[in-house]
Amino acid sequence: MEFAILVLLLAFYQVSGGSDVGTNRGQGFKGRGILNGVSIPKWGNGGHTKKPNQELQKSEPRFWPPVQKESRFLSLFTVVTFPNGGCAGASGDNGTCMTARECSVRGGSANGYCANGYGLCCIFMTSCGSSTSENGTYFVNSGYPSAYDGTGSCELTVIKSHPDVCQIRLDFNRFTIAGPEPMNHVCNQDQFIVSGGNPIPTICGMNQGSHMYVDAGVGTTNPVKLTFVTSGNSFERMWKVKVTQIPCSTIYKADEGCLQYYTGVSGQLRSFNYDPASGLQLSNQDYGICIRMERNFCGVQYTACPDNVNNRSRAFTISGNSNGPVNSMIGSGAGPNNCANDWLLVPCAANVGRIQPAQALCTDRICGGTFSADLSMTPSTVLSTVKPFRLWFHTDSVEAPVDIDNRGFCLNYVQQPCTNNLV
């Protein structure tokens, strides 16, 4: 066994080469286990990263094939290595590929095979009062998959799995807790609180399918804490939050200052607790929503989502009494048609198809009960070409008596190619 490790070290040294081998080796061999000729680097994928023809495999996160490795040091052995890559478990949850022994030592549960049967897909699922440093951990309510109807505080402490982790992405696979109170839409019964990272607004209600990026800071000292506070009336709560640790050096890291980060040429943006039927817009929100600029795209068009529930669409209702028709409001000044308290900031927004005056006009804040960059009762498609593509959503702590029953927003976005005379 010792001999095998030594041989592997030599092979690793040879492939890695260069000055960074010291750090790589330290990380690569931390927790590396050798079992039946299967070697599992705990961090990254050892020497393979340097080979361009294996970059393709690297970007494919599931079912990594084992890599047969032969070198002149290893003429008598064939060492099968596979990285601790992501894998799809038999249950539909995603995990990390490793040996059965490593999975049980690290507190996971094996759920199907990966790496052509050389590894097991190890799923990490945890609940109240625990801490995790496992990438891809699911944080679930107590009693999950049953609902939880109780009060208290349920906390998960997220510790960096590696010093080179910059962000934590939270995916709300399930997220149903009590919504805000109906007067001022403040989350004062149930709350989801993220602390230890950049300031993140408290949310509540229904947020299945939403996500958040939490800045994990530099160094390893400040863990991020995720807390569900449940109080007040009886309510069937359920949550399952996937916690993904994102290394600093990756291209899929979110831009700085983005609580939400969308990729792709088109998609849908929704405020937290958005539901046209009954989901009230949350107060005390203040965050950035970013869209990655895809290659050769120069602007973004936004349109309110279809609303199949209400007679008059509530897909964009940010201020006013949305139980009746409310026009769009724009700008930051005082007065009835301005957005002094609650707004969606769309940088230099203009309606598509508007006849441009000699000097093109645009607005920044949009609110009211109709989505348009002009004062209007008619919804419009809105274009912004300010880069990077970034919206900002802000609400204060007051709704009643002027602002009633607003839902927040749901917008479909489509990036616009640079060829359309966009600058």
Ligand SMILES: *[C@@H]1O[C@H](CO)[C@@H](O)[C@H](O)[C@H]1NC(C)=O
């Ligand atoms: C965590 O898992 C995701 C998805 O499988 C992967 O992209 C990311 O690099 C992993 N993070 C770390 C720190 O290994």
Ligand SMILES: *[C@@H]1O[C@H](CO)[C@@H](O)[C@H](O)[C@H]1NC(C)=O
């Ligand atoms: C597993 O990963 C796939 C691909 O990234 C994703 O679409 C799916 O939602 C994930 N499933 C869970 C339960 O996290």
Ligand SMILES: *[C@@H]1O[C@H](CO)[C@@H](O)[C@H](O)[C@H]1NC(C)=O
């Ligand atoms: C839609 O309008 C009809 C007729 O005015 C009314 O009966 C119905 O309750 C309205 N539905 C909603 C969801 O407001």
Ligand SMILES: [Ca+2]
């Ligand atoms: Ca308000």
